Amino acid sequence: MDTDEQLAPAVASILAAARERGGGGERVVVTDARSLPDALAAAEADGRVPVIAEVKPTSPTTEGKRTDDPVELAEQMVAGGATALSVLTEPEHFGGSAETLERVRAAVDVPVLRKDFLLHESQLDVVESDVVLLIARFLGDQLEPMLTAARERGFGVLVEVHTESELAAAVAAGADVIGVNNRDLGKLEVDLGTFEEVGAKAPEDATLIAESGVATREDAARMRRAGADGLLVGSAIMDGDVRANTERLTTPMDEIQ
Ligand SMILES: O=C(O)c1ccccc1NCC(=O)[C@H](O)[C@H](O)COP(=O)(O)O
Numbered sequence: 001m002d003t004d005e006q007l008a009p010a011v012a013s014i015l016a017a018a019r020e021r022g023g024g025g026e027r028v029v030v031t032d033a034r035s036l037p038d039a040l041a042a043a044e045a046d047g048r049v050p051v052i053a054e055v056k057p058t059s060p061t062t063e064g065k066r067t068d069d070p071v072e073l074a075e076q077m078v079a080g081g082a083t084a085l086s087v088l089t090e091p092e093h094f095g096g097s098a099e100t101l102e103r104v105r106a107a108v109d110v111p112v113l114r115k116d117f118l119l120h121e122s123q124l125d126v127v128e129s130d131v132v133l134l135i136a137r138f139l140g141d142q143l144e145p146m147l148t149a150a151r152e153r154g155f156g157v158l159v160e161v162h163t164e165s166e167l168a169a170a171v172a173a174g175a176d177v178i179g180v181n182n183r184d185l186g187k188l189e190v191d192l193g194t195f196e197e198v199g200a201k202a203p204e205d206a207t208l209i210a211e212s213g214v215a216t217r218e219d220a221a222r223m224r225r226a227g228a229d230g231l232l233v234g235s236a237i238m239d240g241d242v243r244a245n246t247e248r249l250t251t252p253m254d255e256i257q
Contacts, residue, residue: 190212
């Protein structure tokens with residue numbers, strides 16, 4: 001795992017807050033998790049670009065904060081063709097909350113990913129979701145026990161990696177849905193070449209998600225050509241008309257005149 005000195009100050013601050021944040025009380029058990037791989041396959045069969053649209057009110061790399069009702073934003077994303085949603089629950093740096101995730105999940109019928117920086121098993125017990133994110137870089141040798149703990153509770157799990165060695169650790173831990181983050185959390189720089197390089201080394205049968213930095217249809221097509229089964233998109237959807245932005249990215253290039 002990184003020492004905080006190797007991380008951008010904003011990320012070190014996110015991690016410090018995550019270490020302090022308590023977990024839930026009672027063990028959460030999800031009995032009705034919506035499958036992310038199934039939803040991605042259904043979008044593909046429909047001829048839509050499979051996009052996981054992210055409800056991200058703010059972030060360390062975003063100016064200002066979006067204050068619209070997150071449920072309305074989520075509904076617009078689904079109306080725009082989003083295959084699944086990602087909802088930030090981190091409160092201090094991203095303006096998220098567990099309550100927002102609960103309200104969004106009750107309002108839509110697509111899989112909802114809980115996007116947070118989970119470091120302890122008890123943090124899984126804060127709120128039900130269909131999928132949780134586990135970040136290989138921050139969990140180190142705790143990745144496998146956290147993956148097991150999440151699956152035992154009924155969550156689907158998206159394991160995020162940024163490098164080939166994190167990918168190897170994720171595969172060794174048993175991850176089968178893997179996100180390659182184009183954003184380097186050490187420097188907060190985004191490079192779509194990361195997915196192209198690291199994703200190419202993933203096992204054939206893994207479900208692969210390209211995360212971060214997808215802004216245009218051309219970016220989406222580039223990630224799809226590199227093997228992405230799904231695209232996780234935050235800023236480019238949250239900035240402006242959320243429904244129109246989602247439609248633009250979920251419509252295949254060959255349908256655009
Ligand atoms: O988005 C940030 O500014 C950020 C800063 C520090 C740590 C993590 C951060 N983002 C987490 C994410 O993974 C993204 O929200 C997600 O992949 C969507 O990225 P984008 O489409 O580039 O908004």
